[in-house]
Amino acid sequence: MKMSQAYIPTLKETPAEAEVVSHQLMLRAGMMRKLSSGIYTYLPLGQKVIQKVEEIVREEMNREGAQELLLPALQPAKLWKESERWEDYGPELMRLNDRHNRDFCLGPTHEEVITDLVRDEVRSYKDLPLNLYQIQTKFRDEIRPRFGVLRGREFIMKDAYSFDINEEALEESYQKMYDAYSRIFARCGLEFRPVAADNGAIGGSESHEFMVLADSGEDTVVFCNDCDYAANLELAISDVEFAIGDQEVAELDKVETPGADTIEALAEFLECSTKQLIKTLAYETDEGYVLALVRGDYQLNEVKLRNVLGVPNLEMADGEELFSATRIVTGFAGAIDIPNDVKVIADPSVMEIVNGVTGANEADYHYVNVNPQRDFTVDEVVDIREIKENEACVECGGDLTLTKGIEVGQVFKLGTKYSESMGATYLDNNGKAQPMVMGCYGIGITRTVAAAIEQNHDDYGIIWPVAIAPYEVSILVLGDGEVLETGDQIYNDLQQEGIDVLFDDRKERAGVKFNDADLIGSPVRITIGSRSLAEGNVELKVRSTGEELKVSVDEVVDTIKELLSKLG
RNA sequence: CGGAGCGUGGCGCAGUUUGGUAGCGCACCUGGUUUGGGACCAGGGGGUCGAAGGUUCAAAUCCUUUCGCUCCGACCA
CATH class of the missing domain: 3.40.50.800 (Anticodon-binding domain)
Structure with a gap:
């Protein structure tokens, strides 16, 4: 291409709206322009990079026997109601109506559509395995679009769906995609790591995310320095000894703690370690209120909590509603003397506390010398805390490191969640109907482009890896x-x-x-x-x-x- | 949705406090001189000051409403 004829409008100055380097450079290098928050036009230079990434993706997908097709972006609500995701997906789903006032959405993902297709077309175990993919524009009504193309409302994604006769066959399909993804990101010249991940709203049993290591990443990834253990912080576990040692158990007492409604303020007021405090967080779920307890020096991991509870949605409880329903006082919440229908989940770190502190469910009052089991009961003791840097790896005892990463791909074992709810079955060799066992596999194409820039740039501009250079x-x-x-x-x-x-x-x-x-x-x-x-x-x-x-x-x-x- | 901030030519900004009819740098056009790391001189085009309503002799500036954008938080396959 001759520059004299090319439309590559470079900018000398950095647009004020761009926060991260990839965003700044994509605008400055003339790769794209913003149309609206989280929505971008790809100019010729940007489009060229996208096409290069897409081509690598196609080659590696095809190599593993996946076949490309194109599903509609506009989807009828009917399918989403079948899978129950019309409700579960929440406000992120971009919804709209047609002239007859029928409900539609713009697809953020295509499990429903593909399952609908396959259930009508595939009858026999002889037709399986099957792996279909597409490269499509996806829509997500992000609560807050940011970082340019890294978190947009409209973005390009490759998504693949596998259909198998059973779990073993799925394992094989999954592994193929895992390998294909590793080759794709390596070919794109990215420094990345696959990590164990949470399945989230999409459901299923096992998942890995492909993370590009970059400080601007929104995800935190945990790696072991000595072995292969790697997981998203949402899922990461570690080996920690919480026991504090022998201490005389003292008698429960209630003390005044004016204004001490945060862990820090409370520790300061009582002149004790945050390790003595029982952090008590109230959540509202579809199945009622839950109190989540972690030791004061730890953070609660909401994903772990949600998985423990087995509910799709979890929200911090509204203070007033919580009080009128349960008499629990946020800021001074505690698990002592609460209604039976409030579920109490405690992290193991809490159970080892001797003579701890917890809220008295009364403004400006806490209990001291609190001892779990003696003073309150818990429904379940399970790991719900966020791990910290340098804790011990559960696999080898090595040191764990926390790093920031950008998720560019994710592979999921879905199992039969969609095939059962939507009736996608095949006939096995006994002529008996069985639900297909599914997997799904996504790659954020535009996000990969941005991640490549995050990882390859200097003060003067972009330094493209050869394979995806425009x-x-x-x-x-x-x-x-x-x-x-x-x-x-x-x-x-x-x-x-x-x-x-x-x-x-x-x-x-x-x-x-x-x-x-x-x-x-x-x-x-x-x-x-x-x-x-x-x-x-x-x-x-x-x-x-x-x-x-x-x-x-x-x-x-x-x-x-x-x-x-x-x-x- | 809560908090903060911003909308003035394509981009980056000043002007708003204290109303007087819009300006700077970059970019763009013309001519000339330059020509190995974002040239210089001269001339020029382009803005209903986000939108609507109000106050006033007079509004970018004050008031009300509204839309959009950015940041922090909540949230996130």
Whole structure:
């Protein structure tokens, strides 16, 4: 592509709205523009990168026998009511009505549609396994879109769905996708890790997320320094000894604690460690109120709590409603003397507390010398806390590290959740109907592009990995006449070799071209100027390393090919 | 949804406190000089100041309503 004809509107200044680097650089490099909060237009340069990522995805999906199709983005509510996700999915589902006032939604994911298709079309175990995928625009009515394309309301995603006869066969399909994903992200030049993950609202039994390691990531990932253990913080467990040692059990007492409605304030007021405090959090679920107890120095992990309770939705209880229903006082909540129908879930860390502190369900009062079991009962003792850095790995005892990551892909074992609720069955070799065992597998295409930039950039701009670079080579000509002609010749020669080249033939000053080239970030830059051309040479520079070399005009193509394969 | 802030030419901003009829830098157009890391000189085009209503002789500026955007939080396959 010739720069003089290309629509690549680069920006010298950083738009004020862009917070993270990938967002800033995608705007500045002329890859995209914002239409509305969380909704972007992809300009030619951005579209080119997207296509490169998509092509890698296609190749690796096809390699594992998955077949591409295209499902509708606009979906009738009827299907979502069948799977009960019309209610469960919540406000994130972009809903709309047609002229007859029928309910529709814009698909955030396509389990319903694909299951509907397959239940009508696939009858026999002989048709399985089956893996179908698409690359589609997805919609999510995000509560707060941010970070550019990393959390948008409209985004491009590859989603695949596998159908198998049983769990063993699913395991095989799952593994194929896991392997395909590992190859895809490796080919995209990303530093990533697969980690064990929560299934969330989508349901099912097992899941892994593919995380690109980056400080700007919204997820926290836990790794063991000594073994393969890796998990999303939402799921991560560790080996910790909570017992404090022998201590004389004292008598329960109620004390005044004016205004101490936070853990910090309370510890300060009572001049004790936060480890003595029983943090008591009240939640409302579809099945009533729940008190979740963790030791004061820990955070509650809501995902763990939700999974323990087996409810789809969990919300912090509203203070007034909670009080009128249960007499529990938020800020001074405690599990002592509460109604029987309030479920109490305690983290193991709580059970080892001796002579602890808990709210008295009365403003400005706490109980001290509280001892679990003696002073209150719990319905279940189970791990519901968020683990901390340097705790011991459950598998090998090694140190755990916490890192930030961007989720670019996730694989799920769905089991029969959708096939049962929607009646997707096949006939086994005994002629008996069985629910299909499903898996689903997503890759955020646009998010992958942004993640690649988060991981590959410097102060001057993007540093594309070769495989997803919109252009592998940028040619800058500094001058006209012979210089321009040489540039044109090299441009043609490289294109003959199937290399994507951006040829900056504009009548701009050198500085402008250099800066735009750095910003756009082609892996290799060729500079042609009268100085070196007088000796029959052009200059090559590798964007990532800064390595520079001079080569004669007739060696350019070979050298470029060599460089690119070395970088790729 | 709670808290904070912002909407002034394509982009980045000043002007709002104290009303007097819109300005700067970048970008853009024309001419000239320049030409290896975001040139210089001269001339020029472009804005119903987010929208609606109100106060006033007069509103970007004051009041009311409303829409949009950003950040923090809650939330998140």
